[in-house]
Amino acid sequence: MSVVALVRVRLADGAAAEEFERWALRRPSVRTVWAIAGDDDYTLRVDCPDLAALNRELASLRRRGRAQTTHTALVLHELAPP
DSSP states (O other): OOOEEEEEEEETTTTTHHHHHHHHOOOTTTTEEESSSSSSEEEEEEEEEEHHHHHHHHHHHTSSSEEEEEEEEEEOOOOOOO
16 A cells, blocks of 8 residues: 655755755655745655655654754645546
């Protein structure tokens, strides 16, 4: 079962946005990076083979990506216009 998640990220104080963007775009599971306005800095689309892999990716985001906080929503199904 493949897992698709939308992860909102707020960077830690002092974390450089450009470094985070380069780091995130090198991650094989990160499909899209959106810089957003509001309480969070980014939303990522993350595709993982299973929940254990998603959990590892989230841990890496916090540790190596310098995310202060993350909020994750699992995609149940995707709709596309005809």
